[in-house]
Amino acid sequence: MEKVKPRTLSGFMELLPEKQMQMERIKEILRETYSLYGFTPLDTPVIEASEVLLAKAGGETEKQIYRFTKGDSDLSLRFDLTVPLAKYVALHYGELAFPFRRFQIGKVYRGERAQRGRFREFYQADIDIIGDGSLDIMNEAEIPAIIFRSFTALGLSKFKIRVNNRKVLNGFFSVLGLSDRATDVMHTIDKLDKIGAEKCRLLLLDGGVSESAADEIMSFISIGGNTTEKISALDKYKGRDEVFDTGLSELSAVAECLSEFGVPEDNFEIDLTIARGLDYYTGTVYETTLTDYPEIGSVCSGGRYDNLAEYYTDRKLPGVGISIGLTRLFYVLEEQGLLSDEGVTAPADVLIIPMTEDLKAAVRTATTFRDAGIRTQLYSENKKFKAKMSYADKIGVPFVLFIGEDELQKGVVKVKDMQSGEQTELTADEAVRAVAGAIAKKNAAKVIKEK
Amino acid sequence: MEKVKPRTLSGFMELLPEKQMQMERIKEILRETYSLYGFTPLDTPVIEASEVLLAKAGGETEKQIYRFTKGDSDLSLRFDLTVPLAKYVALHYGELAFPFRRFQIGKVYRGERAQRGRFREFYQADIDIIGDGSLDIMNEAEIPAIIFRSFTALGLSKFKIRVNNRKVLNGFFSVLGLSDRATDVMHTIDKLDKIGAEKCRLLLLDGGVSESAADEIMSFISIGGNTTEKISALDKYKGRDEVFDTGLSELSAVAECLSEFGVPEDNFEIDLTIARGLDYYTGTVYETTLTDYPEIGSVCSGGRYDNLAEYYTDRKLPGVGISIGLTRLFYVLEEQGLLSDEGVTAPADVLIIPMTEDLKAAVRTATTFRDAGIRTQLYSENKKFKAKMSYADKIGVPFVLFIGEDELQKGVVKVKDMQSGEQTELTADEAVRAVAGAIAKKNAAKVIKEK
Numbered sequence: 020m021e022k023v024k025p026r027t028l029s030g031f032m033e034l035l036p037e038k039q040m041q042m043e044r045i046k047e048i049l050r051e052t053y054s055l056y057g058f059t060p061l062d063t064p065v066i067e068a069s070e071v072l073l074a075k076a077g078g079e080t081e082k083q084i085y086r087f088t089k090g091d092s093d094l095s096l097r098f099d100l101t102v103p104l105a106k107y108v109a110l111h112y113g114e115l116a117f118p119f120r121r122f123q124i125g126k127v128y129r130g131e132r133a134q135r136g137r138f139r140e141f142y143q144a145d146i147d148i149i150g151d152g153s154l155d156i157m158n159e160a161e162i163p164a165i166i167f168r169s170f171t172a173l174g175l176s177k178f179k180i181r182v183n184n185r186k187v188l189n190g191f192f193s194v195l196g197l198s199d200r201a202t203d204v205m206h207t208i209d210k211l212d213k214i215g216a217e218k219c220r221l222l223l224l225d226g227g228v229s230e231s232a233a234d235e236i237m238s239f240i241s242i243g244g245n246t247t248e249k250i251s252a253l254d255k256y257k258g259r260d261e262v263f264d265t266g267l268s269e270l271s272a273v274a275e276c277l278s279e280f281g282v283p284e285d286n287f288e289i290d291l292t293i294a295r296g297l298d299y300y301t302g303t304v305y306e307t308t309l310t311d312y313p314e315i316g317s318v319c320s321g322g323r324y325d326n327l328a329e330y331y332t333d334r335k336l337p338g339v340g341i342s343i344g345l346t347r348l349f350y351v352l353e354e355q356g357l358l359s360d361e362g363v364t365a366p367a368d369v370l371i372i373p374m375t376e377d378l379k380a381a382v383r384t385a386t387t388f389r390d391a392g393i394r395t396q397l398y399s400e401n402k403k404f405k406a407k408m409s410y411a412d413k414i415g416v417p418f419v420l421f422i423g424e425d426e427l428q429k430g431v432v433k434v435k436d437m438q439s440g441e442q443t444e445l446t447a448d449e450a451v452r453a454v455a456g457a458i459a460k461k462n463a464a465k466v467i468k469e470k
Numbered sequence: 471m472e473k474v475k476p477r478t479l480s481g482f483m484e485l486l487p488e489k490q491m492q493m494e495r496i497k498e499i500l501r502e503t504y505s506l507y508g509f510t511p512l513d514t515p516v517i518e519a520s521e522v523l524l525a526k527a528g529g530e531t532e533k534q535i536y537r538f539t540k541g542d543s544d545l546s547l548r549f550d551l552t553v554p555l556a557k558y559v560a561l562h563y564g565e566l567a568f569p570f571r572r573f574q575i576g577k578v579y580r581g582e583r584a585q586r587g588r589f590r591e592f593y594q595a596d597i598d599i600i601g602d603g604s605l606d607i608m609n610e611a612e613i614p615a616i617i618f619r620s621f622t623a624l625g626l627s628k629f630k631i632r633v634n635n636r637k638v639l640n641g642f643f644s645v646l647g648l649s650d651r652a653t654d655v656m657h658t659i660d661k662l663d664k665i666g667a668e669k670c671r672l673l674l675l676d677g678g679v680s681e682s683a684a685d686e687i688m689s690f691i692s693i694g695g696n697t698t699e700k701i702s703a704l705d706k707y708k709g710r711d712e713v714f715d716t717g718l719s720e721l722s723a724v725a726e727c728l729s730e731f732g733v734p735e736d737n738f739e740i741d742l743t744i745a746r747g748l749d750y751y752t753g754t755v756y757e758t759t760l761t762d763y764p765e766i767g768s769v770c771s772g773g774r775y776d777n778l779a780e781y782y783t784d785r786k787l788p789g790v791g792i793s794i795g796l797t798r799l800f801y802v803l804e805e806q807g808l809l810s811d812e813g814v815t816a817p818a819d820v821l822i823i824p825m826t827e828d829l830k831a832a833v834r835t836a837t838t839f840r841d842a843g844i845r846t847q848l849y850s851e852n853k854k855f856k857a858k859m860s861y862a863d864k865i866g867v868p869f870v871l872f873i874g875e876d877e878l879q880k881g882v883v884k885v886k887d888m889q890s891g892e893q894t895e896l897t898a899d900e901a902v903r904a905v906a907g908a909i910a911k912k913n914a915a916k917v918i919k920e921k
Binding site: 020027034043066105109114115116126140150164276279328329367379383413 | 477478486490507510511513515521556558579591612615727781833847848861865
């Protein structure tokens with residue numbers, strides 16, 4: 020038979036078992052953490068009608084869409100989880116309770132130019148809180164707590180949640196008479212980290228901003244100190260613009276409850292340079308950076324928006340949300356060697372190797388272990404002993420159980436700890452307890468290990 | 471702004487939050503159960519190169535494929551999880567340990583004619599064990615245990631795992647001189663349940679089977695009794711055909727260890743009428759039916775095959791696998807009213823309603839609950855009390871916590887059990903313990919409740 024060369028498309032992540040286990044663990048931790056904040060899991064189709072999915076899209080996004088026809092239908096693959104959420108909320112409005120809090124961890128598709136670390140199929144892990152007509156600022160204040168708990172649960176400690184408020188920026192620009200150019204100016208400010216203050220100022224001047232306004236902007240975005248000090252410094256700008264004042268009171272509300280939300284000051288920072296390119300954010304905006312890896316950029320971003328579903332409904336549905344680009348994050352963590360090998364990455368906790376013709380005792384032992392919640396594989400292939408042990412090594416199983424005539428007569432199993440090489444004879448119940456204890460420790464290991 | 475009518479494509483399941491929680495629970499239980507047997511989770515791309523995905527396909531399958539071009543690439547959406555597994559194993563052969571045991575729960579796509587209960591995007595939950603050159607019969611013997619534990623964990627007890635062996639059938643037909651027509655005859659036998667013995671026999675005769683052979687077939691497939699009795703009856707056919715004898719010894723091996731694998735006799739049956747239409751099964755075949763709902767057909771099927779990846783590689787990769795059509799199963803369970811409402815279906819276990827201006831105490835309490843692993847939502851919208859309680863009702867949250875000035879002074883929270891209506895004043899720690907206990911009970915409820 021002529022063979023077809025097996026291959027996986029470029030830009031599509033396909034992991035080997037050990038890595039996949041780490042990825043699964045990350046998804047599980049995010050599901051658990053998001054759930055702790057009252058978010059309900061959603062799952063929407065990967066394929067949507069093009070006219071629904073592209074109601075809003077345009078420009079770059081539209082070019083990247085996987086769009087095709089099937090029969091008479093014009094179909095597209097989702098390119099994010101926000102548009103499907105907007106559709107979902109507009110479509111099921113009458114059956115939902117607001118604020119509607121949902122998380123979704125799912126694959127999205129963008130036919131970008133393939134390059135290292137860029138993916139065409141990738142996971143996003145999103146949470147959003149949608150209000151009906153209005154949404155209290157406390158929802159925005161809660162987001163840093165969710166980011167903090169998620170990242171901590173993954174094993175990270177050296178990260179910074181950066182927060183700003185679009186109203187603060189907009190109000191400030193309005194005072195300078197730069198409202199018309201606010202978007203351009205924000206785009207320039209956004210680059211501050213990359214290009215430095217000097218170049219940033221020059222770019223502003225090039226963009227037609229006056230010297231005095233440019234100086235004001237530069238001094239504004241370089242306001243320093245801790246959170247309290249920054250809020251105090253911003254207080255001095257108050258009373259000149261209503262939008263600014265609203266933004267500042269929102270920013271204060273977000274900063275005020277941090278300690279009650281359990282977010283340490285070290286992991287939080289007001290960063291007046293953050294604008295989040297997207298025009299649709301209107302209040303608090305968030306970015307999250309890994310302290311030791313600034314070059315990676317933000318790994319969890321989002322913000323407050325006023326109108327989730329305006330393309331589908333006249334109802335005003337304001338919301339706040341964040342998104343983690345999970346596939347890219349995973350890729351970066353692996354590349355930086357930050358994925359821990361201390362957790363569970365083997366497909367089983369125990370490999371039972373029977374040393375007798377009759378496998379009944381081995382099967383019975385396997386069932387006992389499984390009843391106790393221990394992931395157990397029975398090795399039944401007719402191979403030499405050496406091949407069996409090499410299999411155990413290859414799958415990285417932490418414990419091997421031998422059951423031979425000797426053990427059967429004594430009513431024990433021989434347990435080999437594959438890491439220490441130690442062998443002990445235990446009853447099945449003792450073995451269950453010993454293995455369960457060791458596995459619980461492995462399970463408690465964080466999936467990310469900082470250097 | 472002109473609005474686009476929001477809609478979800480027909481044939482695509484999109485669930486409301488409560489139902490989605492039940493679906494998530496089912497997926498979680500399958501992940502957990504499959505893991506207990508040493509299967510490793512895999513995740514392969516939804517999109518594959520058409521020449522890879524369709525190496526084997528043809529006829530009906532090919533017509534249903536979602537196939538399209540993007541740039542120069544001819545792409546297709548996967549229509550099952552088996553072909554991607556074959557590709558994966560062929561592609562990563564050198565990096566895998568064999569037997570390679572993987573599970574995958576993922577969406578697949580088939581552009582079938584839309585009709586009630588038929589889906590174009592649906593989840594399959596598959597496990598497969600792939601051997602390198604050979605695979606011991608014990609792997610086939612283990613499959614009923616996995617089906618039994620999965621279905622039991624979901625809450626089902628009235629189901630039957632039906633098992634047959636293709637070699638037994640093939641050998642038997644060979645003795646009758648019907649090898650050439652085995653496929654046709656099997657297709658006819660497969661219909662026995664639907665059309666009855668009389669019609670089945672007539673169909674055989676119509677198909678050119680002699681009267682004597684048809685009688686032999688009918689008497690063969692009506693062999694009755696329990697598992698031991700059926701094996702004994704089959705023993706009498708031994709010695710006439712080598713393939714039959716091999717098949718019978720395999721079938722015996724599968725039946726022999728049932729009790730050691732923890733499978734009750736009641737949930738198992740040798741069914742000589744099962745052939746599984748697909749030509750590629752070569753040994754044990756499995757079907758699983760819900761005793762009270764025979765009309766649904768098999769909800770978990772599969773079998774042993776000799777050559778997983780022959781379209782990609784010359785290596786012989788025999789395997790055994792089963793698949794649950796999860797979306798259809800969920801649809802049927804819901805339609806039959808078998809999904810339990812006793813488990814957790816609310817997005818949160820606790821809704822905290824602050825009755826004070828300053829929310830710090832409420833936030834602190836929320837953090838305490840979350841630290842204890844209790845899913846907690848803080849309700850901060852500026853609404854009337856009645857609206858807040860109606861929100862609590864609508865999301866179905868089991869506990870509401872009130873924190874007012876009174877409670878703050880006394881150092882307590884007021885906990886309302888939404889089911890009983892009972893209100894108690896407890897310290898935060900007492901409240902955590904009370905809620906955790908009640909939620910643990912809810913979590914222990916099975917997702918399926920038989921009538």
